[in-house]
Amino acid sequence: MSKAEIKSPLPGMFYRRPSPDSAPFKNDGDSVSAADVIGVVEVMKSFHEVTAGIDGKAIRFLVDDADAVMAGQALAEVEA
Amino acid sequence: MVVRVLNPGLSTTVQDLGRPGYFHLGIPIGGAMDRLALRAANLIVGNDEGAAGLEAVFVGPQLEFTRDALIAVTGADMPIKLDGEEKPSWTALKVRAGQVLSFGFLQTGARIYIAIAGGIDVPLALGSRSTYPIGALGGFKGRAIAKDDELPVGNAAGGREGRSIPEALRRRPGMPAELRVLPGLYWHRVTEETHRNFFDDQWKVAPEADRMGYRFRGGRPLQFVERDQPFGAGSDPSNIVDSCYPYGSIQVPGGTEPIILHRDAVSGGGYFMVGTVVSADMDLIGQLQPNTPTRFVKVDMDGALKARADRAALLDRIRSVFA
Known part of the structure; x- marks a missing residue:
């Protein structure tokens, strides 16, 4: 079973939910398809969606909601 | 010649050294956030220090060159690729017609500067080619560049491939x-x-x-x-x-x-x-x-x-x- 990482394209704050009261975009164990949004990165007063980029099953997040992230940092891994 | 924007990155703008003299009217100087990096990029490709280049923050653009060109990328550390092949920063790079410039993930720093021999030849607005997006002034149509834009480039003056700026002269913030x-x-x-x-x-x-x-x-x-x-x-x-x-x-x-x-x-x-x-x-x-x-x-x-x-x-x- 190969694993692939989903990396943050940007530095900023990573959020797993579209708004504080919403459910997370994805939970650990969910399947993902390439176009699925898995979170947003806040930087320069705007929010940028992060898409999975690959199809896979069983996503597992490597960072918490509202964590500071660097560009290129792995946000989650999925079993391809 | 033009440079075609395949992907603009996050927010990539045309910048030079800005438009001094209008701040009392509420129009800021603008221009490159890291002016030394823009000056350096221009010097490397043989431009005037104040020629207009591209400033890209956090994410590099993807650009296709329609003719041969000489370019340099300075500022933040971000892997530079020509048709996928990694190239050195702070160095004059020869680009052939049809080649695509792209970038990897940002490593350190925040903004890269891309100078092209001849400079980005957008019209002057109040004496500068800098983009002031909030005022829709200057740069390419007063805004950040977007997919499918064609950026005009002026005539190159005599830069040479391979010239570079020594590591010791590349100024960067410390940590902290x-x-x-x-x-x-x-x-x-x-x-x-x-x-x-x-x-x-x-x-x-x-x-x-x-x-x-x-x-x-x-x-x-x-x-x-x-x-x-x-x-x-x-x-x-x-x-x-x-x-x-x-x-x-x-x-x-x-x-x-x-x-x-x-x-x-x-x-x-x-x-x-x-x-x-x-x-x-x-x-x-x-x-x-x-x-x-x-x-x-x-x-x-x-x-x-x-x-x-x-x-x-x-x-x-x-x-x-x-x-």
């Missing part, structure tokens, strides 16, 4: 970043304890930082000397009667999060300013990523002028590489 600050006219508005705390505390760049201003958080809140607010000032102790805002001035709304005004600053308002970042360190701010630990270092006027002279000497050394 240190920004020299001259206390300002409103220094008396905060307590002596705050005079110490402001410079003792470690701050970090907030995600709200952009071309207008860089916000910081993490230090202790400022304490104000009590007073009856004068006529015309707002009710919060961080308010003043409206004043001019210098570039580099540090306002602290509510006394909590310092904001350094940068190239696209607003020109005035009603927040007290604790001091001003010296002009020599403004370039460094342009290379700070969100969450970068930052210290403010107190200097007096002599210290500020020394910093300015040191930076001018560094620029002269860069120029001498290409003399």
Whole structure:
């Protein structure tokens, strides 16, 4: 079973939910398809969606909601 | 010749050294956040130092060249690729017609500068090609570049492939970043304890930082000397009667999060300013990523002028590489 990482394209704050009261975009164990949004990165007063980029099953997040992230940092891994 | 935008990145704008002379009318100087990096990129490809190039923040664009060109990328560390093959930064690179320039993930710093021999040849607006997006002024149609834009490039003057700037002349912020600050006219508005705390505390760049201003958080809140607010000032102790805002001035709304005004600053308002970042360190701010630990270092006027002279000497050394 190969694993692939989903990396943050940007530095900023990573959020797993579209708004504080919403459910997370994805939970650990969910399947993902390439176009699925898995979170947003806040930087320069705007929010940028992060898409999975690959199809896979069983996503597992490597960072918490509202964590500071660097560009290129792995946000989650999925079993391809 | 034109450069075709396949992917613009996050926010990529045409910038030169800005449009001085209009700040009293509310139009900021604009221009490259890291002016030394833009000057260096231009020198490498044989342009005038003030030629217009591209500034890309956090994410590099993807560009297709319609003719042969000479380019250089300076500023932040971000892998540079021509048709997928990695190339050195701060170095004159030959690009062949049809080749695609792209970038990997940002490593350190925040902004890259792409100079193309001949410069980006958009029309002058108030004497500059810099993009001021909030005012829809200058640059490419007054905005950040977008997919399928075709950027005009002027005629190249005689740069040479392979020329580069030595590592020792590439100025970057340290870790933590240190920004020299001259206390300002409103220094008396905060307590002596705050005079110490402001410079003792470690701050970090907030995600709200952009071309207008860089916000910081993490230090202790400022304490104000009590007073009856004068006529015309707002009710919060961080308010003043409206004043001019210098570039580099540090306002602290509510006394909590310092904001350094940068190239696209607003020109005035009603927040007290604790001091001003010296002009020599403004370039460094342009290379700070969100969450970068930052210290403010107190200097007096002599210290500020020394910093300015040191930076001018560094620029002269860069120029001498290409003399």
